[in-house]
Amino acid sequence: NAGVMQNPRHLVRRRGQEARxxxxxxxxxxxxxxxxxxxxxxxxxxxxxxxxNIIDESGMPKExxxxxxxxxxxSILRIQQVVRGDSAAYFxxxxxxxxxxxxxxxxxxxx
Amino acid sequence: xxxxxxxxxxxxxxxxxxxxLDCTYDTSDPSYGLFWYKQPSSGEMIFLIYQGSYxxxxxxxGRYSLNFQKARKSANLVISASQLGDSAMYFCxxxxxxxxxxxxxxxxxxxxxxxxxxx
Numbered sequence: 263n264a265g266v267m268q269n270p271r272h273l274v275r276r277r278g279q280e281a282r283x284x285x286x287x288x289x290x291x292x293x294x295x296x297x298x299x300x301x302x303x304x305x306x307x308x309x310x311x312x313x314x315n316i317i318d319e320s321g322m323p324k325e326x327x328x329x330x331x332x333x334x335x336x337s338i339l340r341i342q343q344v345v346r347g348d349s350a351a352y353f354x355x356x357x358x359x360x361x362x363x364x365x366x367x368x369x370x371x372x373x
Numbered sequence: 374x375x376x377x378x379x380x381x382x383x384x385x386x387x388x389x390x391x392x393x394l395d396c397t398y399d400t401s402d403p404s405y406g407l408f409w410y411k412q413p414s415s416g417e418m419i420f421l422i423y424q425g426s427y428x429x430x431x432x433x434x435g436r437y438s439l440n441f442q443k444a445r446k447s448a449n450l451v452i453s454a455s456q457l458g459d460s461a462m463y464f465c466x467x468x469x470x471x472x473x474x475x476x477x478x479x480x481x482x483x484x485x486x487x488x489x490x491x492x
Contacts, residue, residue, distance in 0.1 A: 295479060304377075304464055304482035305418070318479060353418060357478060360406070364418035 266356050266365035267336075274371045281341040281348070283368045287356030294337045295362060296329060299351040311337060344372045376400065377465050377483035384488050386455045393440070394450040394486045396465030406468040407448040408480065409439065413461040421463075424448060455490045462487050 267286040275281050287294050292313050297305040310318040311331035322329070326344075331337040341348055349372045355362035378397045386392040398407065409421040424432045424439045432439040440449040452459055466480040 293478075297480075297482075304484045305466075305480070307479040307481070310479055321479075351416065355418075355480075361408075361420055361423055362478070362480060363420060364410070366417045369416070 268365035283339040284336040285354035286336040291356035295355045297353045376481045379483035381486045391453045402469040408466040409450045410464045460490045
């Protein structure tokens with residue numbers, strides 16, 4: 263029973279480039295959450311998606327960030343025109359009703 | 374106001390001893406859930422233990438137990454018989470609105486406590 267998969271594990275981008283982060287939930291899970299962890303901080307909620315629907319994006323920055331969870335394939339968190347402040351670890355989690363299980367995270371470094 | 378407060382930035386414990394990591398929370402929702410996650414230096418987030426607000430008994434999972442004091446709004450994690458592999462960051466998190474019929478169970482995290490187990 264594979265866990266939550268995220269790729270890439272590490273991503274380096276120059277300022278102004280695009281970053282695409284992928285998350286495949288655990289088998290049978292149709293709820294995906296994205297969180298961001300800045301250095302020395304706890305995780306902060308960004309967005310909650312179900313298949314083909316964004317349910318709650320209250321934690322997403324208003325510009326440059328978008329997320330999707332298509333009917334087929336992984337959930338994608340997309341960051342356009344990255345800036346140095348986007349450097350962080352990005353985690354996705356998939357859930358049963360009770361517990362969220364996290365992927366290993368993607369460490370994004372913006373040069 | 375902070376919804377989850379972890380007042381101990383760092384804690385030290387001797388191997389084989391017990392340690393308590395503090396967590397207080399703030400919510401007006403009658404239904405909520407409390408979680409602890411472990412983040413070792415490798416970076417992944419590992420689920421440890423869960424406590425529902427209506428659970429009558431404190432949750433236990435192996436060497437982990439959650440000291441839930443509802444009136445004080447505290448949910449401290451107790452690790453018994455510490456091992457060197459317990460050295461990690463520990464995060465307390467809360468989910469509000471359980472049992473409300475909705476399905477948005479986003480978590481709010483504290484800032485974490487760095488636990489170091491000394492040999």
